Amino acid sequence: MTRAPIRPAPWTVETSRVEYTDRFLTHRMDRCLTERGNILDPYHVLELRDWCHVVALTEAGEVVLVEEYRHAAGRVVRGLPAGTVEAGEDPAVAMPRELTEETGYSADTWITLPSTWGNPATQTNRVHSYLALGARPFGGQSLDPGETIDVVLKPAGEALADLMAGTWVISGLHAAGLMLAHHYARMHAAGDPRLAPLAR
Structure with a gap:
C-alpha cells in the first residue's frame, strides 16, 4: 500500500526561549517538531520590526x-x-x-x-x-x-x-x-x- 506523501505544514513549537533581546531584535530559540516527525533544537528565529x-x-x-x-x-x-x-x-x-x-x-x-x-x-x-x-x-x-x-x-x-x-x-x-x-x-x-x- 502506497503512503500518501507528507505535505509541508506548520511545525509544532514544543518549547521556546529568548536568548537575547534589545531595541533592534529578539533572538528566539525554538524546539520544533516538524511535519515529518523530526526534532529541530535549537531552531533560531530573529524577531525584527517590519x-x-x-x-x-x-x-x-x-x-x-x-x-x-x-x-x-x-x-x-x-x-x-x-x-x-x-x-x-x-x-x-x-x-x-x-x-x-x-x-x-x-x-x-x-x-x-x-x-x-x-x-x-x-x-x-x-x-x-x-x-x-x-x-x-x-x-x-x-x-x-x-x-x-x-x-x-x-x-x-x-x-x-x-x-x-x-x-x-x-x-x-x-x-x-x-x-x-x-x-x-x-x-x-x-x-x-x-x-x-x-x-x-
Whole structure:
C-alpha cells in the first residue's frame, strides 16, 4: 500500500526561549517538531520590526538613492531610502518620514507596492515597498547617530540597466522593490506620464 506523501505544514513549537533581546531584535530559540516527525533544537528565529523602502522618482526622471556604509558587508552600499517601521506604526506613515530623514526629500504621490518577507525561514518581519512620484528637496537630513548618508540622483533607466548588468551591487530586498516599481510603471505609464522614465 502506497503512503500518501507528507505535505509541508506548520511545525509544532514544543518549547521556546529568548536568548537575547534589545531595541533592534529578539533572538528566539525554538524546539520544533516538524511535519515529518523530526526534532529541530535549537531552531533560531530573529524577531525584527517590519522594514520599508521606496523608489522615489523626481520630475526629471531620476531615482533618489542613498550611499551608506553597511558594516556587515564592510563597504559603502548604494541603495533605496529605507528604514524600520516603529511598533504600532503604519508603514505608509513610516516611509515618507524615512525618505525625508535620510534624504531631505518629500514626494507628491505615494503608491503602495506588494510587500514581501525579509527572510521567512529565520526572520519574522515583512518588507513594505513603495513608489513615490514628484520627489523634490524638502529640507535637510535628520540622521541617526550611526548614519552618514550621501544622496545620489540617478536616471531611472541607468539605475535599472546597472542593476541588470550586475554593476550595481544592491540589497536583494531593494532590488525586489526596484523591480516591483519598474513593473508597476510599465503597467501604468500610459495613464501617468510621470512613470515613463521608470517604464523603459
